[in-house]
Amino acid sequence: MATNAIRALHPMTKFTFALFVTAAVIAVPSYLFAYAMFAALLVIAAAAGVLREFFAFVLKTLVVLLIIVFLMQLLFYPGDDIIGGWWVFTLTQEGLAYGLLLTSRILAIGSAFILFFRITEVKDFVKALENMGLPPAGAYVVLSTLQIIPEMRRQSNVIMDAQKTRGVETEGSVLVRAKAFLPTLTPLILSAIASTEERAITLESRAFSAPVNKTSLHTLERRPIDTGLIALFTIGAVALIVWRVAVWIL
Amino acid sequence: MNKTATRKRSFQQDFSLLALLLIPIGVAINFVGFQLAQVLRLPIFLDVIGTILVGVIAGPWVGLLTGLITNSITAIFNPVYFPYVVVSMAIGVAAGLLSKAGLLRTLPKAILSGLVITAVAVVISAPITVIFFGGATGNTSSAITATFLATGQTIWQAVFSSTIITEIADKVISVLIVFFIVRSISDRYLSKMKYGEQYMKRNRRK
Amino acid sequence: MDPVIQLKNVSYRYPVGDEQVLKNVSLDIGRGKLVTIVGNNSAGKTTLCNLIRGFIPHFYKGDLEGSVLVDGEEIADAQLGQLAEKIGYVFQNPFIQISGVKETVFDEVAFGLENLGVPVDDIRRRVEDVLQLVKIDNLRNKNPFELSGGQRQRVALASIIVMDPDILVIDEPSSQLDPVGTEQVFDIIRLMKERGKTIVLVEHKMDLIAEYADELIVLADGEVKLHGPVREVFADPSYMALGIQYPHAAALALDLQEKGMELPFLPIRDEEVAECLARARRKEGRP
Ligand SMILES: Nc1ncnc2c1ncn2[C@@H]1O[C@H](COP(=O)(O)OP(=O)(O)OP(=O)(O)O)[C@@H](O)[C@H]1O
Numbered sequence: 001m002a003t004n005a006i007r008a009l010h011p012m013t014k015f016t017f018a019l020f021v022t023a024a025v026i027a028v029p030s031y032l033f034a035y036a037m038f039a040a041l042l043v044i045a046a047a048a049g050v051l052r053e054f055f056a057f058v059l060k061t062l063v064v065l066l067i068i069v070f071l072m073q074l075l076f077y078p079g080d081d082i083i084g085g086w087w088v089f090t091l092t093q094e095g096l097a098y099g100l101l102l103t104s105r106i107l108a109i110g111s112a113f114i115l116f117f118r119i120t121e122v123k124d125f126v127k128a129l130e131n132m133g134l135p136p137a138g139a140y141v142v143l144s145t146l147q148i149i150p151e152m153r154r155q156s157n158v159i160m161d162a163q164k165t166r167g168v169e170t171e172g173s174v175l176v177r178a179k180a181f182l183p184t185l186t187p188l189i190l191s192a193i194a195s196t197e198e199r200a201i202t203l204e205s206r207a208f209s210a211p212v213n214k215t216s217l218h219t220l221e222r223r224p225i226d227t228g229l230i231a232l233f234t235i236g237a238v239a240l241i242v243w244r245v246a247v248w249i250l
Numbered sequence: 251m252n253k254t255a256t257r258k259r260s261f262q263q264d265f266s267l268l269a270l271l272l273i274p275i276g277v278a279i280n281f282v283g284f285q286l287a288q289v290l291r292l293p294i295f296l297d298v299i300g301t302i303l304v305g306v307i308a309g310p311w312v313g314l315l316t317g318l319i320t321n322s323i324t325a326i327f328n329p330v331y332f333p334y335v336v337v338s339m340a341i342g343v344a345a346g347l348l349s350k351a352g353l354l355r356t357l358p359k360a361i362l363s364g365l366v367i368t369a370v371a372v373v374i375s376a377p378i379t380v381i382f383f384g385g386a387t388g389n390t391s392s393a394i395t396a397t398f399l400a401t402g403q404t405i406w407q408a409v410f411s412s413t414i415i416t417e418i419a420d421k422v423i424s425v426l427i428v429f430f431i432v433r434s435i436s437d438r439y440l441s442k443m444k445y446g447e448q449y450m451k452r453n454r455r456k
Numbered sequence: 457m458d459p460v461i462q463l464k465n466v467s468y469r470y471p472v473g474d475e476q477v478l479k480n481v482s483l484d485i486g487r488g489k490l491v492t493i494v495g496n497n498s499a500g501k502t503t504l505c506n507l508i509r510g511f512i513p514h515f516y517k518g519d520l521e522g523s524v525l526v527d528g529e530e531i532a533d534a535q536l537g538q539l540a541e542k543i544g545y546v547f548q549n550p551f552i553q554i555s556g557v558k559e560t561v562f563d564e565v566a567f568g569l570e571n572l573g574v575p576v577d578d579i580r581r582r583v584e585d586v587l588q589l590v591k592i593d594n595l596r597n598k599n600p601f602e603l604s605g606g607q608r609q610r611v612a613l614a615s616i617i618v619m620d621p622d623i624l625v626i627d628e629p630s631s632q633l634d635p636v637g638t639e640q641v642f643d644i645i646r647l648m649k650e651r652g653k654t655i656v657l658v659e660h661k662m663d664l665i666a667e668y669a670d671e672l673i674v675l676a677d678g679e680v681k682l683h684g685p686v687r688e689v690f691a692d693p694s695y696m697a698l699g700i701q702y703p704h705a706a707a708l709a710l711d712l713q714e715k716g717m718e719l720p721f722l723p724i725r726d727e728e729v730a731e732c733l734a735r736a737r738r739k740e741g742r743p
């Protein structure tokens with residue numbers, strides 16, 4: 001596997017970076033700054049070789065929300081500095097400014113985490129959390145959830161098809177469609193709950209609750225550059241917040 | 251170490267293992283419920299059934315974790331709505347406490363519980379909507395909020411009103427679904443859950 | 457005899473059950489023996505396995521009377537997590553029997569050793585060995601979720617064997633398997649016996665029992681009806697009344713006996729049938 005320098009960083013390094021972006025755009029009250037952050041994220045995504053995927057996710061999850069947020073501020077945010085009107089609405093400078101600031105922040109913070117998950121394996125992130133003190137049982141629960149969701153989705157499709165062939169209506173009025181909900185979900189839930197007993201026995205058979213410190217074949221590499229970057233991002237975030245609070249008090 | 255202490259400790263461990271294994275299932279039920287509501291084009295989300303169910307049979311703490319993990323996993327695909335994780339966790343806790351208080355044993359009480367959970371969801375999610383998203387959300391409730399705003403309400407009034415409207419049917423129906431599902435879980439599993447015993451058929455008969 | 461597992465007057469009722477599932481069971485299982493448990497549906501076979509492994513009373517509560525000793529130690533006093541090293545447990549359903557968090561068979565087999573805190577280098581070596589032993593090396597990079605029932609059952613066995621327990625409790629390993637899968641599983645069981653493991657096996661394929669097992673326990677309605685060397689149990693006149701199958705060879709021989717033929721002994725393996733018939737003929741004075 002050809003490892004990219006950015007993706008090869010420790011999960012916590014990448015996570016600290018996302019937190020740094022969050023702190024920075026909150027500390028600096030400028031939409032230009034926040035939009036610039038988004039531009040920086042695009043560059044990083046390109047460097048990490050995930051630009052297309054990153055951009056597709058941003059489009060899919062953020063754009064509609066940002067438009068709605070922006071319009072609501074523009075149309076309804078209270079203010080006196082009237083810059084125009086449209087139909088029954090009056091548009092104010094305050095609304096425009098707040099709309100730009102809020103959307104720029106949502107965009108920057110949202111994209112920082114979208115990028116984080118595009119360049120980090122969830123498995124590695126969970127491992128990093130485990131190294132930081134998350135109990136192994138907690139890590140187990142998260143990883144097992146990731147495997148169970150697609151499995152149960154598949155089962156629900158199977159049950160749904162079976163319901164259809166048995167004549168349960170999935171088309172028609174809302175009431176008719178609603179009636180198909182429980183017969184599909186209930187058997188799925190009951191069999192899932194029934195399986196917990198055997199799963200518990202399986203885990204106990206594999207010494208899951210043995211009172212010793214577990215070892216792990218899956219280890220993360222933490223290099224000096226990770227330590228350096230984490231320190232840098234942390235100091236940067238703290239400095240920005242201190243500066244912001246200082247400006248605010250003085 | 252004395253014998254009873256050892257036994258007690260291992261019992262607690264085992265108990266918590268089964269409860270822990272319920273969490274992934276609760277999370278998956280949330281996802282499947284949501285997907286199913288979409289496929290059937292139902293006008294409500296039905297995406298907290300698993301959290302409520304786990305809270306009801308395994309208690310507030312396990313319910314809280316189910317909510318936390320549900321939103322954390324959603325965040326992998328769409329991190330923007332992560333702030334609402336607090337709402338999910340609160341719903342899990344509320345479901346656990348309501349169950350502990352015996353408020354899911356009969357249908358009328360379950361409806362009451364549905365209203366309580368609606369209240370919890372509204373009180374926590376409305377401020378998030380206002381502070382983080384300026385009153386907007388990515389779905390139809392934004393239109394309702396905008397309508398209230400247009401009639402001259404403040405942003406807080408408008409968001410609270412529209413949240414109540416979108417949440418009430420969803421949460422009451424979700425609690426009712428859980429009410430019926432719990433009654434069809436076999437005694438064998440209910441007996442092992444912290445708050446499950448009250449729903450066992452042999453106990454209900456008495 | 458040096459009993460590793462001892463049950464003394466054990467009775468048990470599940471928490472939500474109305475009746476006792478095991479009634480006054482007493483038995484000794486000797487070290488290094490392969491002991492098979494047979495019985496009709498709901499006879500209590502799985503419950504007996506759970507008891508030996510300590511899942512009763514550690515996991516299933518309910519009412520337990522009498523005592524279960526493993527290596528002279530009361531199982532109720534042991535810690536469930538620690539028992540994994542001493543008693544391996546493989547059960548019926550191969551589909552649920554995976555950790556649910558590992559992405560390759562190799563990691564799946566390593567899971568138990570990770571939980572026991574075994575150093576990483578040792579884990580790799582031991583997993584390699586077991587993959588060879590159980591002949592699943594070709595599956596090492598496969599996702600456990602994508603395996604067939606037979607493959608999963610072997611992965612489940614490997615995942616337990618790798619922890620090297622002295623005792624193996626195996627509950628109907630072949631119930632979901634085709635003949636080839638069954639044979640593979642029994643090969644592993646035979647290997648484990650050769651390595652001196654004590655094995656408690658629930659199985660209903662009588663020919664396999666006749667071939668591999670040392671002793672047979674017949675359970676009916678939660679009671680031990682017969683217990684002894686396999687050959688003696690099949691030959692016991694009261695066995696027939698219990699409504700449990702015989703091995704093919706024995707069933708055939710008993711048919712012949714019914715029709716008036718006198719048998720010198722009861723054959724239980726196919727290869728014994730010829731010998732039995734030959735001796736029966738000689739006895740009748742024919743050449
Ligand atoms: N967890 C449980 N809670 C309550 N009752 C149980 C439980 N497990 C088993 N039983 C009951 O105990 C009895 C014996 O079950 P057990 O599973 O031990 O039988 P078995 O001989 O293994 O049967 P099978 O051949 O079907 O595997 C059955 O009546 C069963 O319904």
Ligand SMILES: [Mg+2]
Pocket residue numbers: 501502503627
């Ligand atoms: Mg059984």
